[in-house]
Amino acid sequence: MELDAQQRKMLAKHELLIPLLSKQIVAEAVGSTQLTPEQSEQAMVAWCKRRGMAVQQELLERHCKAHGIEQEDLRWQAELPVRIVLYGQEHFSHRAEQRFLQRKTQLDQVIYSLIRVQDPGLAQELYLQISGGESTFADLASEHSQGPEKSTRGIVGPTPLTQAHPKISELLRSGTDGQLFAPLRIDPWSLIVRRESLQPAVFNDRMKTMMTKELFDLWVNEELQRKLIGQ
Structure with missing residues (x-):
């Protein structure tokens, strides 16, 4: 979705431009990431648990209506954290140990x-x-x-x-x-x-996941700066 100058100005005024652009960058990056049916179901269960909801169709429909979204939007929201993890593993995990060594003293x-x-x-x-x-x-x-x-x-x-x-x-x-x-x-x-x-910090699976997420976040921020400079 391209924003015209007036829309950008309005979003920036209400401090919504940067969050929106960041979410767009993430969505474009992870949109093609595939989840297994099991991963998708687990993501929905986790999403409901974070909100204290049971995984019941009636409750999900009520939530969608209250927030003005469709069921597919809800599933996207639920799957997004998993998509980010999978995307990070594919594109950034190979640099995780190097990032760890740079950050170890911190x-x-x-x-x-x-x-x-x-x-x-x-x-x-x-x-x-x-x-x-x-x-x-x-x-x-x-x-x-x-x-x-x-x-x-x-x-x-x-x-x-x-x-x-x-x-x-x-x-x-x-x-x-x-x-x-x-x-x-x-x-x-x-x-x-x-x-x-x-x-002392140790490079284990948990640390690898953490460093991978940091690298992903850095990349998103770099892309965001490019968008802002080119606006």
């Missing part, structure tokens, strides 16, 4: 304990109590920490290693499990950090 997961206070003197005192075995990290975090980790007894994660502040990420990557680090100053906070565990 995919590594870490669990660490954290106490943040604004008083450097208090941070040093708490550090000495923990390192000397006088108090546990969890108890002191619950009592003294001034961030959201207070409610988790100091535990942060699992979370991507790169989501932490760069100085914290550097400590966690270079340290060992169970290592307690001396107070670190990142204004306005004094931080006490202990690495609990580092979980």
Whole structure:
């Protein structure tokens, strides 16, 4: 479907142009992807489950009427996630491992304990109590920490290693499990950090699927930019 200038302007005004163009790109790409009858049926069951609906013809017809669509449109919506997966496997999965290696440092997961206070003197005192075995990290975090980790007894994660502040990420990557680090100053906070565990990302089937989907999304975005530039 080609849009004239007035339609594009109206869609852009209501922030609908980019979503529509993206969906068009996806639809054109995966439109010829074939599903087996079993895959199609499983897709419909999954679609209904996500919406808390039973797979009953009456309910499906009611949904179509309420949303102004035909049964074939409904089946398209249900099958689309599967079509995307199959298309990605065919066109992008061969580059999934390369994508993983490029992204590995961003995919590594870490669990660490954290106490943040604004008083450097208090941070040093708490550090000495923990390192000397006088108090546990969890108890002191619950009592003294001034961030959201207070409610988790100091535990942060699992979370991507790169989501932490760069100085914290550097400590966690270079340290060992169970290592307690001396107070670190990142204004306005004094931080006490202990690495609990580092979980390096592994290229398995789940990761391959994730990287394939990322590559597909990148391709869609590239196609979108071409459409926008050429409008």
